[in-house]
Amino acid sequence: MLKVVESGAGREAGEQLFELDEIARIGARRMLMAALKTEADDYVERHREERDETGRALVVHNGRSQGRKLTLGTGTVELRVPRVNDRRRDEHGQRQRFSSRILPPYMRRSPKVAEVLPILYLRGLSTGDFRPALEGLLGEDAAGLSPTNITRLTACWEKEYTAFGRRDLTGREYVYVWVDGVHFNIRLEDDRLCTLVMIGARPNGEKELLAVEDGYRESAESWKTLLRELKRRGLAAPVVAVGDGALGFWAATREVWPETREQACWCHKLVNVLDKLPRRLQPRAKRALQEMMYAECRTDCEAARSRFEAEYQAKYPRAVESLTANWERLVTFFDFPAEHWKHLRTTNVIESPFATVRLRERATRGAGSRTKGLLMAFKLLDMAQLRWRRLDGAQLLPLVRAGAKFVDGVRQDRPKNYTHSSDDQPREAA
DSSP: OOOSOOTTTHHHHHHHOOOHHHHHHHHHHHHHHHHHHHHHHHHHHHTTTOBOTTSOBSEEEEEEOSOEEEEETTEEEEEOOEEEEEOOBOTTSOBOOOOOSSSOTTOOBOHHHHHHHHHHHHHHHHTOOOHHHHHHHHOSSOTTSOHHHHHHHHHHHHHHHHHHTTOOOTTOOOSEEEEEEEEEOBTTOSSOEEEEEEEEEOTTSOEEEEEEEEESTTOHHHHHHHHHHHHHTTOOOOSEEEEOTTOTHHHHHHHHOTTSEEEEOHHHHHHHHHTTSOGGGHHHHHHHHHHHHTOSSHHHHHHHHHHHHHHHTTTOHHHHHHHHTTHHHHSGGGGSOGGGHHHHSOSHHHHHHHHHHHHHHHHTTSBSSHHHHHHHHHHHHHHHGGGOOOOTTGGGHHHHHHTOOEETTEEOOOOTTEEEOTTOOEEEOO
16 A cells, blocks of 8 residues: 655645545535434424324424525535424413524524534544534533434435445446555454545546445455446446556456556555665655656656666666566556646545545544445545546547547547537537
């Protein structure tokens, strides 16, 4: 696994690092809306048997309120609070009313909500232990959400994850995919969780979470199982797959997606090569490796590699061997649009959002089970993808998918099944 983020490759990471406050704001809104819904559901359920003389229920759901803004420590969110129609009357003839204990009427700013929701969100995903957070939010009685409702809420997330893993992918095309195996500590187990993650780029340039699955040490068999399942659900082979050079993924993709081109992550490669050199030589070697990584054309990249070999082969053959192993897999990106190079050279598409997941994993001292670990990774990535940027040069992706030829990033031909308008946007031929 990648332990060090290479500074040059960090250009992509810097562009994609998500503001933690924004992610917390989105997470807080979703968590608060789900909590309010379960609170209203519980209220209606408790009075389900109460009826009027005609047999109509006295307590029923009544849609949602108009949009209401609430200021949290993470920013302002807009909510449409669930409404309940309660037609019961007390012993004095006064109309009963449903009032949320979580979000009382007319509240516009709540320090308690701002402080507790991120904890509620984190602990809910990783451990299911909401009680400390609820007590901080609602007081000792924490009546707004019972343990039963908490279980119901986490069950909803598990259903989301199950549906995500079974969704039909027929007709959905992905031009590029990035893959990685990310490890997490599991508090109640000796083995670490290896999470197999895949993110794809759609022809419109949008990035989309494709898979979050439990694997076994990134083995070829684990990746084969995942790829076969995606193929069974209708996923067509992507044009290029980007991953760590040590992954069992490559063996799996050659069997399941033999037509897919392979691009190894330069960031991982740099770490592996530098690890085989003395520390005093690493800064100089790193600059030489970055010269290859950011070369303007394949010829310049090959020339830089030859200089590296000449300088280090005699004393440090293992470093040179590490660099040249599967070399063609490192330079695949030269055969694709130059606008896409920064996306194809590394797996930072995955590394960057997982920095957020790792932060939460450390905050919760690891998930309590493998299932909870997968659920945590899925929910955080599912929310993070709302902030993912489109690929640069998105208008070129349909051309890549159609088989257009590029040399050193420049298009050399035009696919037969595409014509071009005056604005040079690809359009399907009649």
